[in-house]
Structures are given as C-alpha cells and as structure tokens.
Amino acid sequence: MLDKLTEPFRHEKIKLTEQETDGAPSSKKRAEDWKGTLKRIWKYLSESRGKLFLVLLMIFFSSFFALLGPFIVGVSIDEFIVNQDTTALLWVLGGLALIYIFHSLSVFLQHFWMVRIAQKTVFTIRTQLFNHLHKLPVPFFDKRKHGELMSRLTNDIENISNTLNSSVIQIFASILTLIGTISVMLYLSPLLTLITLTIVPAMVLGMKWITKRTGKLFKAQQSNLGELNGYIQETMSGQRIIKTFSQEEKVIEGFEERNTELRKAGFWAQTISGFIPKLMNMLNNLSFAIIAGVGGIFVLYDMITIGVIVIFAEYARQFTRPLNDLANQFNTLLSAIAGAERVFSIMDEPDEISDEETHGELEEVTGEVTFDDVSFSYEKEENTVTNISFRVQAGESVAFVGPTGAGKTTMISLLSRFYDPDKGALLVDGTDTSTVKRESLRKHMAFVLQDSFLFQGTIRENIRYGRLNASDEEIVEAAKLANAHSFISRLPDGYDTEIDAEGGGISQGQKQLLSIARALLSDPSILVLDEATSSIDTVTELKIQEALERLMKGRTSFVIAHRLNTIQQADQIIVLHQGRMIEKGSHEELLKEGGFYADLYNSQLKKETG
Numbered sequence: 001m002l003d004k005l006t007e008p009f010r011h012e013k014i015k016l017t018e019q020e021t022d023g024a025p026s027s028k029k030r031a032e033d034w035k036g037t038l039k040r041i042w043k044y045l046s047e048s049r050g051k052l053f054l055v056l057l058m059i060f061f062s063s064f065f066a067l068l069g070p071f072i073v074g075v076s077i078d079e080f081i082v083n084q085d086t087t088a089l090l091w092v093l094g095g096l097a098l099i100y101i102f103h104s105l106s107v108f109l110q111h112f113w114m115v116r117i118a119q120k121t122v123f124t125i126r127t128q129l130f131n132h133l134h135k136l137p138v139p140f141f142d143k144r145k146h147g148e149l150m151s152r153l154t155n156d157i158e159n160i161s162n163t164l165n166s167s168v169i170q171i172f173a174s175i176l177t178l179i180g181t182i183s184v185m186l187y188l189s190p191l192l193t194l195i196t197l198t199i200v201p202a203m204v205l206g207m208k209w210i211t212k213r214t215g216k217l218f219k220a221q222q223s224n225l226g227e228l229n230g231y232i233q234e235t236m237s238g239q240r241i242i243k244t245f246s247q248e249e250k251v252i253e254g255f256e257e258r259n260t261e262l263r264k265a266g267f268w269a270q271t272i273s274g275f276i277p278k279l280m281n282m283l284n285n286l287s288f289a290i291i292a293g294v295g296g297i298f299v300l301y302d303m304i305t306i307g308v309i310v311i312f313a314e315y316a317r318q319f320t321r322p323l324n325d326l327a328n329q330f331n332t333l334l335s336a337i338a339g340a341e342r343v344f345s346i347m348d349e350p351d352e353i354s355d356e357e358t359h360g361e362l363e364e365v366t367g368e369v370t371f372d373d374v375s376f377s378y379e380k381e382e383n384t385v386t387n388i389s390f391r392v393q394a395g396e397s398v399a400f401v402g403p404t405g406a407g408k409t410t411m412i413s414l415l416s417r418f419y420d421p422d423k424g425a426l427l428v429d430g431t432d433t434s435t436v437k438r439e440s441l442r443k444h445m446a447f448v449l450q451d452s453f454l455f456q457g458t459i460r461e462n463i464r465y466g467r468l469n470a471s472d473e474e475i476v477e478a479a480k481l482a483n484a485h486s487f488i489s490r491l492p493d494g495y496d497t498e499i500d501a502e503g504g505g506i507s508q509g510q511k512q513l514l515s516i517a518r519a520l521l522s523d524p525s526i527l528v529l530d531e532a533t534s535s536i537d538t539v540t541e542l543k544i545q546e547a548l549e550r551l552m553k554g555r556t557s558f559v560i561a562h563r564l565n566t567i568q569q570a571d572q573i574i575v576l577h578q579g580r581m582i583e584k585g586s587h588e589e590l591l592k593e594g595g596f597y598a599d600l601y602n603s604q605l606k607k608e609t610g
C-alpha cells in the first residue's frame with residue numbers, strides 16, 4: 001500500500017535511466033530465448049488443452065471442406081456436365097451447399113474457441129503481471145520509465161492476445177491448406193503442378209523485396225509517431241508553462257515539423273505496403289493464365305480433363321493466399337514473442353517479499369528510530385549518504401534540511417526500506433529493520449506528501465485507504481481532525497464525491513487535507529511529511545498546519561523541510577550536505593552554532609522580509 005502512497009514522492013526523485021540494452025545476443029541465444037518463451041506461452045495454453053484440441057480439429061475440418069468444394073466441382077464437370085446428368089448435378093449442388101455450411105460452421109467454432117482460449121490466457125498473464133508489479137521493490141520502478149511499463153501491461157499483452165486470436169488459426173490453416181492443395185494437385189497432374197508452382201519463387205521474391213523496404217519505412221513511421229505522441233503529451237501537460245511564456249507559436253511550429261515527418265514516413269510505408277495485395281493479385285492472375293493456357297494444351301493432348309483445370313485454377317488461388325498469410329503472420333508472431341519475452345522478463349524480476357520468508361514481524365512499536373552509521377549509494381560508485389548516525393526518541397519530530405540533492409529523500413527511502421543501506425543499520429524500537437518483513441515495518445508508517453496522491457474513487461474510499469476496515473464514522477472523525485470535513489460537506493455529493501486519478505476538481509491544499517485524514521486514520525507510530533512547497537493560500541495553509549500538528553502529536557515524525565520557518569519547533573534538525581550530516585540540534589542550538597543552518601536560515605529570512 002505504501003508503495004502506492006509514495007508513488008508521486010518517488011516520481012520526483014526518479015533519475016530516469018535508459019532501458020537496459022542487453023547487447024546483441026547471438027542468434028543461438030535468441031533461438032533458445034524464443035524456445036523458452038514459446039514453452040511458457042504453451043504452459044498457459046495447455047490449461048485449455050481440451051479446447052485447443054477442438055480448435056485444431058475445426059481447423060482441420062474447415063481446411064478439408066475448403067479443398068473438397070472445388071474438387072467436387074471439378075469431378076462433376078467431367079462426370080456429370082459432360083454426360084449431361086441433371087439429377088446427379090442437383091445432388092452435387094445440394095452436397096456443395098452442405099459442405100459450405102459445414103465449412104462456415106467449423107470456421108465459426110474455431111474462432112469462438114480460440115478467442116476464449118486467448119482471452120483466458122491474457123487474462124491470467126495480465127493478472128499475474130499486475131500482481132507481480134505490485135510486489136516489486138522501488139528500485140525496479142526507479143530504473144524504468146513508467147511509459148515503458150505501461151506499454152508492457154497494455155501493448156505487449158494486447159499483442160499476445162491478437163496473435164493468439166488470429167495468428168494461431170491462420171498459421172495452422174495455412175499449413176494444412178498448403179499441404180492439402182499441393183498433395184491433391186500432385187495427385188491429379190504432377191507436371192501441371194510443377195508448372196503452376198513456378199510462380200511461387202516470383203511471389204516469395206516479390207514479398208521479400210517489398211517487406212525489406214516496408215520494414216524500414218514502418219519503423220520510421222513508428223518512431224515518428226512515438227515522437228509526435230510524446231510531443232503532444234509533453235505540450236499538453238506543460239500547457240500552463242507554454243502559456244505563461246507565450247510559446248504557443250513555437251510549440252505549433254514544433255508540432256508541424258514532427259507532423260510533416262510522420263506524413264512523409266507514413267506515405268511511403270503505406271504506399272509500398274499497399275502494393276503487396278496488388279502484386280499478389282497480379283501473380284494470381286498470371287498463375288490462372290498459366291493453368292488455363294498450359295492446362296488447355298494438356299487437355300488437347302488428353303493428358304488431363306477440363307475438370308482438373310477447374311480444380312487447379314481454384315487450388316492455385318487457395319495456395320497463394322496461405323503463402324501470403326504465412327508471410328504476414330510470421331511478422332506478427334515475432335513481434336508477439338518479443339512482447340511476451342518482455343512481459344516474462346518482468347515476471348522473473350525478484351519480488352520484494354521472496355527474501356523475507358524467514359523474517360519476523362514488527363509488532364507494536366513506540367516509534368524510537370536509530371540510524372546507526374548508515375551509508376548508501378544508488379549507483380554503487382559514490383555514496384549518496386555517508387556515515388549517518390542519530391537517534392530519535394518515540395514521539396519526537398525530526399526535520400531534514402539541506403540543499404537540493406543533499407540526500408533528504410534518500411533518508412526517507414532508507415527508513416521505509418525502499419532501499420537498504422550498504423553499511424550500518426536502521427533500528428526501530430531497537431529492532432534492525434532489515435530483519436523484519438517490509439510490510440510489517442511500513443504498517444507502522446504513514447506518508448503525507450506534497451503532491452498527495454489520490455486514487456480514482458470517492459473521497460470516502462480515498463480516506464479509507466489509510467485503514468481498510470475503518471467505519472464511516474471513523475472516516476468522518478479523521479476528516480474532522482484533518483480539517484477536511486467542512487470542505488467535503490460543502491461538495492454536492494459530500495463523502496461520495498468521485499475524484500479522478502489526477503484528483504480533478506480538488507485543490508492542492510484540499511488534497512493535502514485528505515491525505516492527512518488518510519494518515520490519521522491509519523494511526524501510525526512513524527510519520528513522514530514532505531513539506532508542501534507549492535503556493536497554497538494562507539487560510540488553507542493554516543488549516544494544513546493545524547491538522548499536521550494534530551497528526552504529529554504523539555508520533556515520531558520525519559519532515560523533509562523546504563522552508564525553514566516551519567520547522568523551528570522540531571526536536572531535532574538534521575542538516576545534510578552532499579549526503580553527510582554536517583549539523584544536528586534544535587533550531588536555537590543551530591542558530592547559536594552559526595554554521596550552515598544559521599546561514600541558510602538568515603538568507604531565507606532576508607529573502608522573505610526583504
């Protein structure tokens with residue numbers, strides 16, 4: 001839960017790193033990876049083994065019926081039309097109608113069952129991935145772009161779903177149809193088959209020529225589209241800044257540039273790829289001409305019958321389509337396997353709790369916290385915090401002060417065990433926190449952050465997030481203590497007011513009051529406050545201040561301070577500079593010392609009064 005609560009908190013601190021590039025794996029390794037991925041997909045599919053068997057059976061039937069129709073037509077021409085047997089022809093007509101009804105039925109059933117299998121599979125994968133994501137440690141999220149994770153949860157899984165929906169059927173049906181048509185053709189006339197097949201190399205070469213070109217063009221189109229989308233997103237979220245600096249024209253110019261690039265790439269990609277069906281059509285017509293011409297000569301020499309020409313003409317059309325489909329499906333399949341690989345790679349990330357099975361629970365705590373010679377670095381090269389030692393009595397308040405990048409947030413991340421120290425230990429009530437389950441430590445903590453995070457849902461649900469079993473009365477009580485009750489009551493739907501994920505319709509200050517109510521409800525022993533820096537009107541600020549005082553009463557609290565005038569009451573002020581604790585003491589003591597804090601305080605005071 002706290003992972004979620006601290007999400008915005010983390011966003012600010014995230015130093016985005018590029019997606020790890022794992023070098024260029026050898027083709028042998030790739031093949032092994034694919035085998036592994038396919039095996040894993042099969043594991044999911046095998047749960048629906050029965051239905052899968054039915055799908056394959058239906059594919060077999062539909063391919064069989066598709067081949068049977070033209071065959072019967074061909075045979076009827078030779079047997080009944082030539083002999084003018086009308087009764088038999090009527091029987092054939094009835095038979096053909098039945099065959100095509102069965103064909104449609106088997107096509108419908110194979111799709112019906114395959115879609116069910118696909119939906120069940122991606123449902124399971126989606127659920128497992130989402131559940132696993134929530135067990136992953138904070139460093140995992142710190143190292144990745146949120147867009148990238150979103151794309152795995154949505155696009156990659158969608159890709160798997162689409163491929164399972166259509167490609168599996170198409171691939172099997174194409175292979176069966178190819179084998180079927182060629183076998184029957186070979187049986188009827190090996191020579192005419194060979195002549196008909198001469199068109200295949202032309203088809204393969206043509207496809208290769210086109211896909212080689214379109215591959216690059218589609219990539220360019222995709223990257224231009226990504227660029228344009230990113231630009232739109234950026235300019236939408238930066239609307240206020242753009243307007244304040246009157247940069248609208250420049251933004252529009254930038255958009256036009258990117259839009260033009262996309263148009264150019266899109267034009268060529270679509271034009272050349274649109275040529276594929278035309279080329280296939282042309283080659284189809286050519287094969288028809290060859291069959292009719294050469295077949296006609298064969299008939300004249302009594303080598304085959306007219307019925308065989310009809311069967312060939314129909315079959316030639318049938319086997320060029322699966323060739324085309326196979327080529328198309330292969331690309332879709334590759335991209336789905338790549339997507340599945342990415343999804344599975346997240347599922348394989350070690351979660352936060354797997355190493356904790358033997359760890360104990362942190363039961364009731366008073367809130368005494370000790371940093372015992374703690375050092376830590378993110379990149380394992382240079383320490384972010386170095387040799388930090390201090391002790392906080394239960395119920396005391398501590399303020400972290402220091403310039404930007406000094407390590408204030410890192411201290412909180414260590415306290416919450418989002419990260420573990422490389423050296424030293426953190427103790428709560430004398431227990432080394434690395435020996436207890438993270439969840440049981442975080443249960444005793446609550447966060448009130450400057451960008452309070454609200455979830456999609458009602459105000460009541462958002463407050464209840466602090467303690468899921470809280471009654472409605474307790475929620476109102478917490479809201480009253482947090483000075484939030486009066487503004488909630490003024491809303492038309494009161495506690496049932498829906499707020500969207502961005503907290504739309506609620507001011508920054510009101511959001512803070514709600515997150516104070518949430519923290520009050522969870523009744524933690526240890527509190528983390530990221531002091532608001534954004535400009536909030538004085539009345540709301542006073543309300544927040546008052547609510548915070550109530551919240552902090554009797555709890556150990558850690559405040560990340562940005563404005564020094566609000567932390568003068570803190571029991572201890574810890575001054576950090578480049579990850580080191582350079583000063584420690586109360587406000588008065590530090591002023592008397594006349595060091596870094598005193599300088600910082602005086603310069604801020606001068607700014608505010610001056």
Ligand SMILES: Nc1ncnc2c1ncn2[C@@H]1O[C@H](COP(=O)(O)OP(=O)(O)OP(=O)(O)O)[C@@H](O)[C@H]1O
Binds near residue numbers: 015
């Ligand atoms: N996830 C991370 N990965 C790598 N380096 C990080 C990460 N988070 C923070 N840092 C680095 O650690 C140092 C301390 O950062 P931290 O966020 O703790 O400072 P801060 O005092 O809270 O700063 P601010 O007042 O700007 O919030 C900075 O140099 C920062 O660049």
